Amino acid sequence: MIVQAPSRPPDVADLPFLLDGALVAQRFGVTVTRMRELMRRRMVQSRVEKGEGEDAGHWRITLRLGNRVWRGVFTDDGQLSDETSGLAGR
Known part of the structure; x- marks a missing residue:
């Protein structure tokens, strides 16, 4: 089970x-330059979860x-041990 730490949610800086x-740019079908631009413009949202218990040692x-x-x-x-992709809300 992957859960978030109770104090503050981890973020990319905690990895x-x-x-x-x-890798990220390829998964979204854009160039690295375009991905950086999208991130700079805050158009990419992220969530980081640190594994605990049986998922210790893993990050989602x-x-x-x-x-x-x-x-x-x-x-x-x-x-990278697993990945999924799709449309939000599905």
């Missing part, structure tokens, strides 16, 4: 690894751009 911008990152959502589960060393 023990760097999230690959090229959810990114939303418009009506598109991508979710990746990463290990502490930054390896």
